[in-house]
Amino acid sequence: MPTKLLFEDNTYDCNQNESVLDALIGHGVPVPHSCRSGSCQTCLMRATKGTPPESAQKGLKETLKAQNYFLACSCHPQEDMEIALPDADAGRFKATVKTVETLSHDIVCLGLHCEQPVDYRAGQFINLFKDSTLGRSYSLASVPTRDTHLKLHVRKVPEGRVSGWIHHQLKPGDSVEISQPIGNCFYVSGNPEQGLLLIGTGSGLAPLYGIALDAITQGHTGPIRLYHGSRNIEGLYLTEELRALAKQHPNFSYTPCISNTEFVAQEGYATGRALDVALADINGLSGWRIFLCGNPDMVKSAKKKAFLSGAAIKDIYADAFTLAAA
Amino acid sequence: MNNTLFNNLGGEGAVDAAVDIFYRKVLSDDRISDFFDDVDMERQAAKQKAFLTMAFGGPNQYSGMDMRRGHAHLVAKGLNDSHFDAVVENLAATLKELNVSQEYISEVAALCETTRSDVLGK
Ligand SMILES: Cc1cc2nc3c(=O)[nH]c(=O)nc-3n(C[C@H](O)[C@H](O)[C@H](O)COP(=O)(O)OP(=O)(O)OC[C@H]3O[C@@H](n4cnc5c(N)ncnc54)[C@H](O)[C@@H]3O)c2cc1C
Numbered sequence: 148m149p150t151k152l153l154f155e156d157n158t159y160d161c162n163q164n165e166s167v168l169d170a171l172i173g174h175g176v177p178v179p180h181s182c183r184s185g186s187c188q189t190c191l192m193r194a195t196k197g198t199p200p201e202s203a204q205k206g207l208k209e210t211l212k213a214q215n216y217f218l219a220c221s222c223h224p225q226e227d228m229e230i231a232l233p234d235a236d237a238g239r240f241k242a243t244v245k246t247v248e249t250l251s252h253d254i255v256c257l258g259l260h261c262e263q264p265v266d267y268r269a270g271q272f273i274n275l276f277k278d279s280t281l282g283r284s285y286s287l288a289s290v291p292t293r294d295t296h297l298k299l300h301v302r303k304v305p306e307g308r309v310s311g312w313i314h315h316q317l318k319p320g321d322s323v324e325i326s327q328p329i330g331n332c333f334y335v336s337g338n339p340e341q342g343l344l345l346i347g348t349g350s351g352l353a354p355l356y357g358i359a360l361d362a363i364t365q366g367h368t369g370p371i372r373l374y375h376g377s378r379n380i381e382g383l384y385l386t387e388e389l390r391a392l393a394k395q396h397p398n399f400s401y402t403p404c405i406s407n408t409e410f411v412a413q414e415g416y417a418t419g420r421a422l423d424v425a426l427a428d429i430n431g432l433s434g435w436r437i438f439l440c441g442n443p444d445m446v447k448s449a450k451k452k453a454f455l456s457g458a459a460i461k462d463i464y465a466d467a468f469t470l471a472a473a
Numbered sequence: 474m475n476n477t478l479f480n481n482l483g484g485e486g487a488v489d490a491a492v493d494i495f496y497r498k499v500l501s502d503d504r505i506s507d508f509f510d511d512v513d514m515e516r517q518a519a520k521q522k523a524f525l526t527m528a529f530g531g532p533n534q535y536s537g538m539d540m541r542r543g544h545a546h547l548v549a550k551g552l553n554d555s556h557f558d559a560v561v562e563n564l565a566a567t568l569k570e571l572n573v574s575q576e577y578i579s580e581v582a583a584l585c586e587t588t589r590s591d592v593l594g595k
Pocket residue numbers: 181182186187272283284285286287299300301302303304305306307308309310311350351353354466467468469470471472473
């Protein structure tokens with residue numbers, strides 16, 4: 148028996164094995180979504196009648212859970228539900244574009260100013276909405292105690308709807324809508340001597356840049372090793388800033404890694420994939436805290452390799468930059 | 474089910490310590506790693522924790538029916554007695570590493586044995 152979903156005065160069947168998102172999209176109802184795997188939270192909805200299953204609330208803030216918010220892509224309803232898109236005030240903010248800065252040939256840094264102060268941790272991400280039905284996740288490269296604006300590093304994806312809009316249309320002064328900060332990929336103080344290993348590819352540097360600065364600012368004394376991977380040198384960015392940071396803070400190191408097999412070794416760059424370079428540098432990861440961001444395949448294999456090299460599961464933090472399916 | 478083994482081993486804390494060691498062993502064991510190679514390592518670790526809690530005779534919500542349903546997709550992929558044995562072997566090696574006495578290790582293996590037919594859908 149399908150369950151019934153009441154949404155904006157229409158009733159839709161939700162078949163067994165179908166998520167609320169599948170059911171709505173299948174009926175041509177536009178609701179925001181991206182990863183479809185419970186991590187980006189762009190598909191956030193609210194049950195105004197009926198209770199969403201616990202599994203559809205994984206990762207949500209307690210305040211949102213208490214108000215029966217749930218993730219449509221992970222919700223297999225057990226009963227009929229009345230559902231709505233999030234209230235304008237629930238975890239959505241208006242922000243003003245302050246800066247759009249070129250970081251590399253395909254990455255810009257977007258600076259956003261919010262009227263009300265946003266409570267966030269460097270390395271978390273927000274959802275940025277192009278319109279009410281199209282939102283994408285971007286990680287925060289800024290640090291609350293150092294930066295006055297939120298900063299995002301956005302890579303231009305070919306034909307990308309939201310990244311293309313950010314690159315080609317957004318300009319200072321524009322008003323945009325963003326979500327509350329989301330996610331667990333951030334630095335917490337305590338255990339300041341622990342080794343931190345940060346591995347990222349492409350714009351996966353964004354959260355890692357924030358996390359590294361945050362750890363340094365909070366007085367982390369253990370080694371902080373950042374590996375940024377790219378196919379070629381043009382794909383790297385913030386190289387000078389990071390090299391300068393490493394000079395200033397002896398416990399911080401930065402290793403740009405070039406994976407293109409045709410790359411001719413050059414001083415200042417490691418050859419090989421960031422993950423392999425890091426694992427070869429550091430002998431065993433037992434006791435290390437690991438942060439992994441960027442390409443989903445890299446994140447997946449790095450998680451496994453870090454764990455097999457001795458890191459505890461609770462010490463591995465990751466955000467895979469999953470792209471929406473075509 | 475009696476609770477003493479779970480408590481004697483040190484309760485939940487002991488299970489947490491065992492999960493990482495055990496999961497690392499099965500992921501490195503070519504005979505069975507494919508069955509455990511989930512994208513979501515946290516979810517997989519949570520499953521290991523439920524399994525170890527059960528194996529130590531701790532509080533658990535598993536019924537024989539849950540066991541069957543939970544493993545049916547793996548049985549369809551070819552899960553058989555040899556894989557089951559390999560898992561028990563890895564569990565025993567984990568406990569050894571944690572300096573658990575042979576007496577307890579045998580008790581854990583015996584508890585696992587009671588789930589064999591349900592896990593393998595026989
Ligand atoms: C937790 C999280 C954090 C993220 N953080 C960041 C961040 O900090 N910075 C950032 O830039 N992105 C980040 N992303 C990715 C981001 O959310 C978007 O997925 C991305 O910007 C693409 O969105 P879009 O609307 O531009 O593309 P879409 O319109 O969704 O188009 C994507 C389409 O392009 C295709 N495609 C994808 N990649 C390629 C490629 N390389 N070549 C050709 N086709 C391709 C896909 O199949 C898909 O059809 C993050 C994602 C998640 C889940």
